[in-house]
Each structure stands twice: as structure tokens, then as C-alpha cells.
Amino acid sequence: MRLKGRLLSVAEMVPPSKCIVDVGTDHGRLPVWLVKRGIAERAIVTDISAASLKKAEALIKAHGLESLIEPRVGDGLSVVYPGEADTVVISGMGGLLIRDILKNAPQVTDSVKTFVLQPMRNQGLLRKWLVNSGYAIVDESLVREKDKFYEVMVAQHGKQHITRDVYYDIGYMLIQKKDPLLKEFIEYKMAKTAAIIEQLESKGTPYSKKGIDGLKRKLEDYREVYQWVTRCDRL
Numbered sequence: 359m360r361l362k363g364r365l366l367s368v369a370e371m372v373p374p375s376k377c378i379v380d381v382g383t384d385h386g387r388l389p390v391w392l393v394k395r396g397i398a399e400r401a402i403v404t405d406i407s408a409a410s411l412k413k414a415e416a417l418i419k420a421h422g423l424e425s426l427i428e429p430r431v432g433d434g435l436s437v438v439y440p441g442e443a444d445t446v447v448i449s450g451m452g453g454l455l456i457r458d459i460l461k462n463a464p465q466v467t468d469s470v471k472t473f474v475l476q477p478m479r480n481q482g483l484l485r486k487w488l489v490n491s492g493y494a495i496v497d498e499s500l501v502r503e504k505d506k507f508y509e510v511m512v513a514q515h516g517k518q519h520i521t522r523d524v525y526y527d528i529g530y531m532l533i534q535k536k537d538p539l540l541k542e543f544i545e546y547k548m549a550k551t552a553a554i555i556e557q558l559e560s561k562g563t564p565y566s567k568k569g570i571d572g573l574k575r576k577l578e579d580y581r582e583v584y585q586w587v588t589r590c591d592r593l
């Protein structure tokens with residue numbers, strides 16, 4: 359079985375683990391890939407939807423991995439016991455849902471070493487919550503599929519000092535490790551923000567004025583990071 363694009367990027371961020379939990383596994387492709395390659399010795403796969411989990415069960419069976427991958431129906435980490443897993447993967451969900459899943463299971467998260475997270479939206483809010491809640495984002499990567507960028511984050515328990523809010527929107531680790539897609543990613547964010555500003559300006563309501571000012575500040579910050587990244591590229 360081959361993975362590509364977003365899911366491959368998530369898989370490549372998973373460290374060698376005794377047991378991973380893949381929360382919201384759906385098709386189950388990620389844990390099957392990880393266990394088949396020996397990156398995870400075992401896996402627990404969960405999904406709030408029994409119908410989704412059935413897809414994972416079928417794939418696990420097709421690969422003969424029933425003794426190594428255990429499916430469980432349930433909400434978030436509520437079906438996992440503390441100490442069962444050293445790595446948690448949560449991918450393909452909104453950032454706020456990922457935050458809530460982590461927040462609602464402190465006994466489980468306390469015993470986990472590494473969290474591989476791939477939020478589909480609200481990435482900045484998730485980063486901010488992680489950093490303000492005793493996590494450090496130790497690695498990040500970007501992947502592009504067609505016109506869309508996906509952000510993959512690796513977090514561990516620890517302290518991280520983020521000096522500017524813009525580093526929640528453009529992950530600090532992406533800048534530090536000079537992710538190959540970083541410039542395109544910032545260009546995409548600048549274009550999207552400029553388009554929203556233009557759209558709001560055409561409405562001209564007082565409410566939009568407040569929104570526009572915030573967005574203009576954001577755009578300036580993106581431009582500043584972009585210039586810095588471009589300058590570093592030339593050195």
C-alpha cells in the first residue's frame with residue numbers, strides 16, 4: 359500500500375513508536391502503512407463513527423494486521439487508557455476539534471510523548487493553544503496537493519517561547535528549518551488575505567473597517583516574514 363501527498367507527509371513525521379493512536383482514522387491507511395513498515399510496533403485506531411471504523415477494519419483485515427492494530431469506536435481519546443500509547447496522530451480534522459480532543463483527555467495526553475497533528479483549518483489557533491498549554495512544537499512540514507497547502511505539526515510536552523503572533527500563523531519551525539514550500543505558502547497566505555481585505559472594503563460597513571484593520575496588520579506581518587525569508591534565501 360502506498361501513501362502520497364498529505365497522508366504521506368503526516369506518516370513521515372511519526373517517530374518510531376511502540377504504540378500509536380490514530381484518532382479519527384476513517385480509512386485506516388495511515389496506521390496500516392506505519393505498522394507494515396515497523397515504524398509503529400502496534401496501533402490503536404479510533405473513530406467516532408462506527409461506519410468509518412468499518413473501513414479501517416476491512417483494510418486491517420486485508421493486510422492481516424488484526425493482531426497489531428486494534429479498532430475502537432469512540433470520541434477522541436476517551437477510548438484510550440493512560441500509558442497505552444507513546445504517539446498520538448490526529449489528522450484531517452479542524453484545529454479546534456484537535457485542541458478539544460487533547461484538552462479533554464489530560465490523563466492520556468500526559469503519558470504520550472509525541473503528537474503528530476494535521477489540522478485542516480484554524481492552524482494558528484491550535485499552535486497558540488499548544489504553546490500556551492505546556493506543549494512545544496518541535497517540528498513542522500508543509501505539503502501541497504493541487505491548490506491547497508497542508509500543515510503538519512509535531513508537538514511534545516515542553517516550553518516554547520513564541521515572540522510574535524505571526525509565528526502562530528506561519529509556524530516558527532517552518533521558518534527555522536526553511537521548509538521548501540515556505541515561500542509559496544506565505545505568497546498564498548498574502549494573496550488570500552489581500553483578497554479578503556478587498557472583498558470587505560467593497561462592503562464598506564463599520565464592522566468591516568475593524569476587521570480590515572486587523573487583516574491589514576496580518577498582511578504586513580506576512581510581508582515582513584516573506585521579505586526576511588527571501589533575504590535569507592539569497593545569503
Ligand SMILES: C[S@@+](CC[C@H](N)C(=O)[O-])C[C@H]1O[C@@H](n2cnc3c(N)ncnc32)[C@H](O)[C@@H]1O
Nearest residue numbers: 381382383384405406407410432433434449450
Ligand atoms: C476527514 S476524516 C480524516 C481521516 C484521516 N485521519 C485522514 O487524515 O485522512 C475525519 C475522521 O474523523 C472522525 N472524527 C470526527 N470527530 C471525531 C472525534 N471527536 N473523535 C474521533 N473521531 C472523530 C470522522 O468520523 C472521520 O472519520
